[in-house]
Amino acid sequence: MSVARFWRKIPQRYNLIGTRCTTCGRYFFPPRSFCPECRRAGKIVDHKFAGNGKIVTFTVIRTASEQFEQLTPYVFAIIELDEGPRISAQIVCSPDEARIGMRVKPVFRRIGADGVSGVIYYGTKYAPAE
Amino acid sequence: MRDVAVIGAGCTTFGEKWDTSFRNLFVEAGALALEDAGVAGEQIDALYVGNMSAGRFIEQEHVGALIADYAGLASHHVPATRVEAACASGGLSFRQAVIAVASGLEDIVVAAGVEKMTDVGTGASVDALAGAADREWEGFAGATFPGLYAMIARDYMHRYPLTREQLGLVAVKNHYNGARNPIAQFQQEINLETVLKSSLVADPLRLFDCSPITDGAAAVVVAPLDRAREFTDTPIRVLASAQASDTITLHDRRDISTLDATIAAGQRAFRMAGLSPSDIDMVEVHDCFTIAEICAIEDLGFCRKGEAGRLTEEGVTALNGDLPVNTSGGLKACGHPVGATGIKQVYEITQQLRGEAGRRQITGAQIGMTHNVGGTGATVAVHILGV
Numbered sequence: 001m002s003v004a005r006f007w008r009k010i011p012q013r014y015n016l017i018g019t020r021c022t023t024c025g026r027y028f029f030p031p032r033s034f035c036p037e038c039r040r041a042g043k044i045v046d047h048k049f050a051g052n053g054k055i056v057t058f059t060v061i062r063t064a065s066e067q068f069e070q071l072t073p074y075v076f077a078i079i080e081l082d083e084g085p086r087i088s089a090q091i092v093c094s095p096d097e098a099r100i101g102m103r104v105k106p107v108f109r110r111i112g113a114d115g116v117s118g119v120i121y122y123g124t125k126y127a128p129a130e
Numbered sequence: 131m132r133d134v135a136v137i138g139a140g141c142t143t144f145g146e147k148w149d150t151s152f153r154n155l156f157v158e159a160g161a162l163a164l165e166d167a168g169v170a171g172e173q174i175d176a177l178y179v180g181n182m183s184a185g186r187f188i189e190q191e192h193v194g195a196l197i198a199d200y201a202g203l204a205s206h207h208v209p210a211t212r213v214e215a216a217c218a219s220g221g222l223s224f225r226q227a228v229i230a231v232a233s234g235l236e237d238i239v240v241a242a243g244v245e246k247m248t249d250v251g252t253g254a255s256v257d258a259l260a261g262a263a264d265r266e267w268e269g270f271a272g273a274t275f276p277g278l279y280a281m282i283a284r285d286y287m288h289r290y291p292l293t294r295e296q297l298g299l300v301a302v303k304n305h306y307n308g309a310r311n312p313i314a315q316f317q318q319e320i321n322l323e324t325v326l327k328s329s330l331v332a333d334p335l336r337l338f339d340c341s342p343i344t345d346g347a348a349a350v351v352v353a354p355l356d357r358a359r360e361f362t363d364t365p366i367r368v369l370a371s372a373q374a375s376d377t378i379t380l381h382d383r384r385d386i387s388t389l390d391a392t393i394a395a396g397q398r399a400f401r402m403a404g405l406s407p408s409d410i411d412m413v414e415v416h417d418c419f420t421i422a423e424i425c426a427i428e429d430l431g432f433c434r435k436g437e438a439g440r441l442t443e444e445g446v447t448a449l450n451g452d453l454p455v456n457t458s459g460g461l462k463a464c465g466h467p468v469g470a471t472g473i474k475q476v477y478e479i480t481q482q483l484r485g486e487a488g489r490r491q492i493t494g495a496q497i498g499m500t501h502n503v504g505g506t507g508a509t510v511a512v513h514i515l516g517v
Binding site for chain 1: 252253254256257260266267268269270271272273274276277280281282284285288329330331332333334335379380381382386
């Protein structure tokens with residue numbers, strides 16, 4: 001991923017800045033600049049998500065792409081944030097610990113890197129909050 | 131709108147074809163289809179080719195022109211168009227050809243699909259395939275394709291009565307069919323123990339729940355129905371062509387275990403053909419993973435949600451069952467050269483409807499269906515074919 005492509009997503013990846021449609025009240029993470037419900041009538045503003053939520057479903061990834069090979073096995077889940085949106089993220093826990101419905105909280109972590117001398121990508125993973 | 135027919139079909143063998151290049155794969159499938167149709171190169175009005183990721187797999191773009199060139203059609207300046215919708219590229223290529231003929235703009239059209247996947251290593255191909263999901267918000271975080279379908283499987287098994295054994299029986303059944311298909315990548319039967327003892331890829335999915343990485347190409351020739359008999363005594367009618375889309379990410383779906391795009395495309399297809407699920411003699415569904423076949427059978431309307439595992443266990447979806455599913459061996463055993471899969475499904479149904487499916491022939495087959503999925507369900511193409 002190019003530096004610019006990563007850099008412009010830093011507010012979302014580091015600080016969970018998404019959006020909200022003030023017309024219908026729906027929250028969006030990742031941010032949408034166009035409300036699928038209200039369409040052009042929707043008014044979109046930034047919203048900082050608290051990041052707390054619960055696991056909807058999960059897996060333990062044992063064969064990964066080159067970028068994540070060293071991390072295997074790792075827990076990967078769909079998380080429903082308390083504000084409503086769902087996201088996909090790694091869970092920082094042992095494979096035996098994860099379960100559907102488990103409460104999780106955001107943690108700032110190294111996600112990957114562009115080779116040995118390239119940019120390091122940071123972002124948000126999730127950890128058990130119980 | 132004109133009625134459309136398939137007048138010829140061809141397919142390479144599927145597998146890890148180290149000695150065959152992207153362009154030779156296509157030329158082989160195209161030549162087989164043209165020979166089958168009895169169509170000469172100069173009669174072709176247009177060419178569509180489904181291909182997911184030549185850019186990642188062989189670092190080649192502009193494959194429409196490449197293929198037209200190596201098919202010997204450059205001097206005729208035949209319009210050649212690449213169609214891309216990840217693993218549904220082939221299904222959409224077929225649909226574009228059907229639309230072109232139905233509209234009256236073109237008469238003799240080749241719909242093809244090709245993927246050359248083994249020129250890169252497994253890690254690189256896993257990463258290329260992850261591009262079928264949301265690169266920024268799934269792939270970046272570490273999602274893999276097996277991982278995404280594993281999350282569907284986990285959600286499904288949490289909510290519906292599907293056992294690990296029933297899931298494994300999907301692979302056993304598809305290998306049984308693949309063992310009767312001369313083009314299949316895997317022509318060996320397997321037992322349930324093989325599936326359950328294979329290594330975990332993404333819990334709860336194991337290696338034998340996953341379709342393989344495959345090289346291959348397939349091509350079909352379509353024409354207006356009223357001209358079809360100029361070329362063949364056994365034209366196969368295209369009774370419906372439908373397509374639907376949904377959110378690119380799995381996490382944004384209304385329901386993790388239901389492919390709403392399959393429901394939408396299936397309903398549109400049945401409406402267009404004036405048919406219902408009970409009219410279908412056999413169906414090729416997109417079993418990129420065993421759980422995907424379970425979801426497809428339900429979402430296409432062949433049974434209620436939560437019942438497909440039991441139907442599989444009871445043999446309803448087997449070759450000799452009431453609803454044979456994936457007579458070709460499916461993506462699991464026949465192989466999954468992603469851009470070619472949707473065309474191979476049409477090739478299989480064409481063989482069945484002509485009575486040319488050999489040891490996997492469904493007796494008296496009249497109407498068949500194909501179901502081709504892109505990503506985790508963001509694109510779905512459904513076609514109904516009949517004699």
